[in-house]
Amino acid sequence: MLIKDKVIAITGGGRGLGRAMALAFAEKGGHVALLDLNQADLDETCALATAQGVRASGYLTNVTSEADVTAALDAVVRDFGRLDVMVNNAGITRDGLLVKVKDGQVVSKMSLEQWNAVIAVDLTGVFLGGREAAERMIRLGNGGVIINITSVSRAGNVGQTNYSAAKAGVAAMTVVWAKELARFGIRAGAIAPGFCATEILSAMKPEVLEKVTAPVPLKRLGKPEEVAHTAVYIVENDFFSGRVIDLDGGMRF
Numbered sequence: 626m627l628i629k630d631k632v633i634a635i636t637g638g639g640r641g642l643g644r645a646m647a648l649a650f651a652e653k654g655g656h657v658a659l660l661d662l663n664q665a666d667l668d669e670t671c672a673l674a675t676a677q678g679v680r681a682s683g684y685l686t687n688v689t690s691e692a693d694v695t696a697a698l699d700a701v702v703r704d705f706g707r708l709d710v711m712v713n714n715a716g717i718t719r720d721g722l723l724v725k726v727k728d729g730q731v732v733s734k735m736s737l738e739q740w741n742a743v744i745a746v747d748l749t750g751v752f753l754g755g756r757e758a759a760e761r762m763i764r765l766g767n768g769g770v771i772i773n774i775t776s777v778s779r780a781g782n783v784g785q786t787n788y789s790a791a792k793a794g795v796a797a798m799t800v801v802w803a804k805e806l807a808r809f810g811i812r813a814g815a816i817a818p819g820f821c822a823t824e825i826l827s828a829m830k831p832e833v834l835e836k837v838t839a840p841v842p843l844k845r846l847g848k849p850e851e852v853a854h855t856a857v858y859i860v861e862n863d864f865f866s867g868r869v870i871d872l873d874g875g876m877r878f
Contacts, residue, residue, distance in 0.1 A: 626770060626860050629654030632705040633860075634698065636688050636754055637715030639666025641823040642774065644673070645849030646712055646856045651677040653857060658701040658708075660686035660694075660715070680705070688715045688750030698757045707765055710860055711758030713751040713795075714774045719743050720784045740787045747791035752798065755813075759806055768810025770860050773799050774852075777819045777873040792817075796869050803867030812866035814859040819873030821847040842875035 633650045637643040638659030644666075647657045651674040659681065661667050667683030674681035682704055684697040702708055719739040724731050755771050762769035778785050779792035795815065802813035820826060820837050826846060838844055855872055859865050 626709065626768075626863060628857065628860055630656070631709035631860075632656050632658060632701065632707050633710040633712065634658040634660060634701050634708060634758065635712040635714055636660045636686070636750065638712075639663050639670050639683070642818070642821065642849050642852050643712075643714045644670045645853040646714065647674055647681070648677070649850070649853035649857050650710075650860075651679045651681065654679060655710075656680040656705060657682075658705060659683045660688070660697050662687060688713075688754060689745040691753055694750075694753040694757050698761055702761055702765070707767060708758060708761050708769065709767060710770045710772065711754055711762075712772045712774070712856060713754040715750055715754075716747045716774065717743060718785070718788050720788065722784055723786050735786055743787035744791055747788065748794045751795050755798065755802060759802070759809075759811060762811050763806075763809045769812075771799075771802060771806075771811065771813045772856055772859055773813070773815040775799070775815045775817045775869060777817050777871060777876060777878060779817060779869075780878045782878050799869065800867050807866065812859075812863070814865055814867070815869040816852060816855050816859070817869050817871045817873065818847055818852050819871075819876045821849060821852060823849060840876050841873070845874065847872060847874060 633655050635643050639661035656679050657674050671681040671683050686697040687693045719742050721735045725733040773795050775795040776792040778789045779796050781789050799813050799815040
């Protein structure tokens with residue numbers, strides 16, 4: 626798919642990986658529709674994108690709300706007249722051990738709130754974004770691409786029962802959608818980043834950051850721009866579908 630003049634919707638598009646992807650698509654001439662919970666972040670990213678000569682609009686959206694996602698994508702189609710790419714990027718973490726043991730005694734457990742919060746955003750939010758985007762792409766008849774952001778943690782990472790489960794589910798949904806939607810000219814692919822230099826990780830103390838990067842063979846964090854480059858590749862390569870690209874500097878759990 627040629628990106629120029631296409632419309633790309635991105636959840637969590639206000640900052641971090643979402644912002645990097647928005648600007649990468651804008652640089653290629655794509656118009657961007659950004660869904661996020663933070664208006665200030667949306668405004669800033671939209672300004673950066675429009676500076677590259679494309680259209681950009683922000684939509685306050687809670688991806689866990691079916692009504693919000695439906696309304697936002699209806700607005701995107703109304704405002705832009707089309708929807709060509711959907712990037713399901715919004716995500717959160719609420720890390721913790723399944724059970725924490727001290728001196729042979731269980732002192733804490735991962736709470737149901739921790740579980741539900743991550744599943745709601747990282748799995749249900751992707752489901753809603755993919756479903757609603759697919760419906761509109763089918764109705765518009767132009768085909769399209771759905772990109773889901775999973776994680777290297779989908780293989781199972783200590784302290785991330787909730788996150789690993791959600792991201793494994795995202796990878797599985799990607800394969801299912803590639804099979805189900807191909808007859809409508811819709812491709813689905815996923816990116817599994819390792820540790821990336823987003824605001825949270827970049828703000829870590831040097832000694833903590835060193836521990837984070839130690840297991841990475843390349844000995845550094847990934848750059849948001851590198852994830853964005855991969856998203857552009859998935860859109861532009863018309864034979865790519867149903868697969869997950871690991872972008873982790875060689876790290877494996």
